[in-house]
Amino acid sequence: xxxxxxxxxxxxxxxxxxxxxxxxxxxxxxxxxxxxxxxxxxxxxxxxxxxxxxxxxxxxxxxxxxxxxxxxxxxxxxxxxxxxxxxxxxxxxxxxxxxxxxxxxxxxxxxxxxxxxxxxxxxxxxxxxxxxxxxxxxxxxxxxxxxxxxxxxxxxxxxxxxxxxxxxxxxxxxxxxxxxxxxxxxxxxxxxxxxxxxxxxxxxxxxxxxxxxxxxxxxxxxxxxxxxx
Amino acid sequence: xxxxxxxxxxxxxxxxxxxxxxxxxxxxxxxxxxxxxxxxxxxxxxxxxxxxxxxxxxxxxxxxxxxxxxxxxxxxxxxxxxxxxxxxxxxxxxxxxxxxxxxxxxxxxxxxxxxxxxxxxxxxxxxxxxxxxxxxxxxxxxxxxxxxxxxxxxxxxxxxxxxxxxxxxxxxxxxxxxxxxxxxxxxxxxxxxxxxxxxxxxxxxxxxxxxxxxxxxxxxxxxxxxxxx
DNA sequence: TACATTTGTGACAAACCTGTGATAATTGTT
DNA sequence: AACAATTATCACAGGTTTGTCACAAATGTA
Numbered sequence: 001x002x003x004x005x006x007x008x009x010x011x012x013x014x015x016x017x018x019x020x021x022x023x024x025x026x027x028x029x030x031x032x033x034x035x036x037x038x039x040x041x042x043x044x045x046x047x048x049x050x051x052x053x054x055x056x057x058x059x060x061x062x063x064x065x066x067x068x069x070x071x072x073x074x075x076x077x078x079x080x081x082x083x084x085x086x087x088x089x090x091x092x093x094x095x096x097x098x099x100x101x102x103x104x105x106x107x108x109x110x111x112x113x114x115x116x117x118x119x120x121x122x123x124x125x126x127x128x129x130x131x132x133x134x135x136x137x138x139x140x141x142x143x144x145x146x147x148x149x150x151x152x153x154x155x156x157x158x159x160x161x162x163x164x165x166x167x168x169x170x171x172x173x174x175x176x177x178x179x180x181x182x183x184x185x186x187x188x189x190x191x192x193x194x195x196x197x198x199x200x201x202x203x204x205x206x207x208x209x210x211x212x213x214x215x216x217x218x219x220x221x222x223x224x225x226x227x228x229x
Numbered sequence: 230x231x232x233x234x235x236x237x238x239x240x241x242x243x244x245x246x247x248x249x250x251x252x253x254x255x256x257x258x259x260x261x262x263x264x265x266x267x268x269x270x271x272x273x274x275x276x277x278x279x280x281x282x283x284x285x286x287x288x289x290x291x292x293x294x295x296x297x298x299x300x301x302x303x304x305x306x307x308x309x310x311x312x313x314x315x316x317x318x319x320x321x322x323x324x325x326x327x328x329x330x331x332x333x334x335x336x337x338x339x340x341x342x343x344x345x346x347x348x349x350x351x352x353x354x355x356x357x358x359x360x361x362x363x364x365x366x367x368x369x370x371x372x373x374x375x376x377x378x379x380x381x382x383x384x385x386x387x388x389x390x391x392x393x394x395x396x397x398x399x400x401x402x403x404x405x406x407x408x409x410x411x412x413x414x415x416x417x418x419x420x421x422x423x424x425x426x427x428x429x430x431x432x433x434x435x436x437x438x439x440x441x442x443x444x445x446x447x448x449x450x451x452x453x454x455x456x457x458x
Numbered sequence: 459t460a461c462a463t464t465t466g467t468g469a470c471a472a473a474c475c476t477g478t479g480a481t482a483a484t485t486g487t488t
Numbered sequence: 489a490a491c492a493a494t495t496a497t498c499a500c501a502g503g504t505t506t507g508t509c510a511c512a513a514a515t516g517t518a
Contacts, residue, residue, distance in 0.1 A: 422465090426464095426465065427466095427467095430465095433466095441467095450464060451464070
């Protein structure tokens, strides 16, 4: 599994290479935008890690141009590296075809997780279906987002509803702190208790026999919610 | 949930210990690199907080060496403490296996959030449950705030009641000074003896067989309260 | 023993949490 | 572009929790 690492900062590039090698990938290095394109043309890779800020030349000024260029000819997953305050960079990069991004500085574990995540998402062959959840006669298939229970009709959940239910089922029998749930569903800086409340409501409407007397989704005041095992 | 705190600055180390204890962790202290390794070898911990700049000895010169050493044998999450301008420190530390870092100076809240975050990331399910407390046939589950004792019905405690009981159980068999209890439950500038009194009353109403003759929660006049082991 | 302080108790007010409904904004599909 | 579906935002209500005040009982000290 080859990973192309594109970064003009050699220290960081070495760190990235070290990290990826440690996780079973074979790193291929490029230290500028033009070099990245050259390397990419002769060496097929499975994923690209691409620093946004990097010297280039006319027509290949920075990481964005590299991203765009690669995207013209390839579907390879691309992860952008950017600094914390450059959220505009992120949006631009994603609109140019990048698949994900990681904010500097980052932990090795986080980076590897992201790489694996984009590989999972982008590979039709490598896609491994998630196991359905089963609790007695209750079933939830995260791949189809389909919920089944006796006494109720099959329900197709929306994206956020499915994310929520999956997280609660993964930790069935526990009450999960609201902040954990929010972070999991909406990301580190997204969401609110109010949004969670509304999502809980919508999910209950779909999966409880009587949403006013919930049996599956429990609340502990001041703490959070959980799925009763 | 045990946290190993490694810092040669004893004042800061004590503050860290206080902060972590307040958030439900049990702090284990080490004040030098060699001591950290010795402690780590005999005491399993759930997370390590590690100051980068710290006196050591050949082979264990500073926090980085500790990090590297620990990483050889363990996947325990490691958080580095470092000063603002040492981004190279961060990269080095991360390349040696640390999971995250916190820049000095930092707020207690930020540190706790980071600790919980790395624990969450390192847990496959994304949630860590706290251990229940058991004293004979008496049980208290802080996750559900549920109190059980023979001869009484199960009680769900409120947030503050649970905070109080947990703190007393963590220090069972001792009389805790009122000001410490108040600080723990309401924060450094919150609370009052009057509020504590009322909270004690409410907790006793829930967990004592006869609240007028308390057996579990004891008072030492002029000092404070404690949970009888 | 007398008095001061601490602790226990009860009652009510203020604040908070969660459920619910409605509408606006955003996203996805044709 | 039009429409449908999903998500976010706002508002309100009911129930619970916490804070505040007042008074009684217990404890400690001179």
